[in-house]
Amino acid sequence: MAKMNMLQAINSALAIAMEENENACVFGEDVGAFGGVFRATSGLQEKFGKDRVFNTPLVEQGILGFANGLAAQGTLAIPEIQFADYIFPAFDQIVNETAKFRFRSGNEFNVGNLVIRTPYGGGIHGGLYHSQSPEAYFAHTPGLKLVFPRNAYQAKGLLAASLESNDPVIFFEPKRLYRASVGDVPEGKYTIPLGKAEIVQQGTDITLLAWGAQVEMLEKAAEMASKDGISCEIIDLRTVAPWDVETVSQSVIKTGRLVVSQEAPLTGGFASEIAATIQDECFLHLESPIERVCGLDTPYPLAHEKEYMADHLKVYEAIKRSINY
Structure with missing residues (x-):
């Protein structure tokens, strides 16, 4: 190593x-x-x-x-x-x-x-x-x-x-x-399977899902939520296409709630595809509407990057909305 x-x-x-x-x-x-x-x-x-x-x-x-x-x-x-x-x-x-x-x-x-x-x-x-x-x-x-x-x-x-x-x-x-x-x-060769999500943190109250750099935002938000007694399950999708429907579905069936976060704008983003699929797969297990925490529907702003980003605070707010629904 x-x-x-x-x-x-x-x-x-x-x-x-x-x-x-x-x-x-x-x-x-x-x-x-x-x-x-x-x-x-x-x-x-x-x-x-x-x-x-x-x-x-x-x-x-x-x-x-x-x-x-x-x-x-x-x-x-x-x-x-x-x-x-x-x-x-x-x-x-x-x-x-x-x-x-x-x-x-x-x-x-x-x-x-x-x-x-x-x-x-x-x-x-x-x-x-x-x-x-x-x-x-x-x-x-x-x-x-x-x-x-x-x-x-x-x-x-x-x-x-x-x-x-x-x-x-x-x-x-x-x-x-x-x-x-x-x-x-590891300095040598190793591989991680494509098409398989990873459960980064086990939890019981709500599932948080993202990919790439956005996973860090979930981890920070989950730490904040833990102080409120909320147990978050964090999943890193890793491969967006093909995506691991089974792992996400099993998690949502367990927790009853889902927050999906992406850096890209809200409209037409891949978070929408995930929300639609999980609604179809897990409808009778959902305790609240699926939350999407995304970038804004605007060209990426230089001066207002902080406001644009789907940061941990926005994810935390979505967690609270879902839990309190």
Whole structure:
């Protein structure tokens, strides 16, 4: 074990995958000698060479078109989109090519060995073009896996599993936690299963559900609620698509209440899909309406980031509303 922050854990997972697979390639804007804007790929070009770790032009559609071609002919393609906000120029390539490649050919060809890394979310005063959480756009598209780590340990294990997946993955990295999340991480290889949620904290009165950086908000809110005698069960979804309906349903059947929290805006967010599904699965067990604690339906504001964020105080208020219903 070694103390690592999330960036170091991601870098370690990439290095191990490239050592195991000589066809693995990392590419994107400034990922070479510079190591990317957050330095997640630092040292990889020195170790594996410019043929396997290289810079691309500032053209996201081109990055993903190139990635689809590489993956289709057997390369483990690991493109980086510098910010999740920049993924939209590549939207057509991802939803109309990456996601449909296997289906359109009856699996005669596919791009299963493709992992798109991208930092998402707020908390770094990045303003409206460097703070978005676009997972709901891609969750609507069959054929993609969407993965969100909450800390350094989870990041390395989930990325390793993503790199071994037979399906294309978008790996959303919470940039607010890149250096803030530090913990004990195995130096060797390990994997964490995709599509399986984790119960972070057992509880009996209410279920709190989130993914990525938002799990920290749940933990803080649960600590506040515990002083009021409220026992919170906390679940980290980890994989948004496919999501673990069974684990969440079993928890809600036990507690009778659910608060779902996301950084993304309320309308059309993935929290809505979760709420609809759990209402369908657990209707007769619910003691109160399902609460959604989300970002606001507005472009991400720079000056009012604190007001925009679905922080622990907003989650705590939702817990109280649900319990007192």
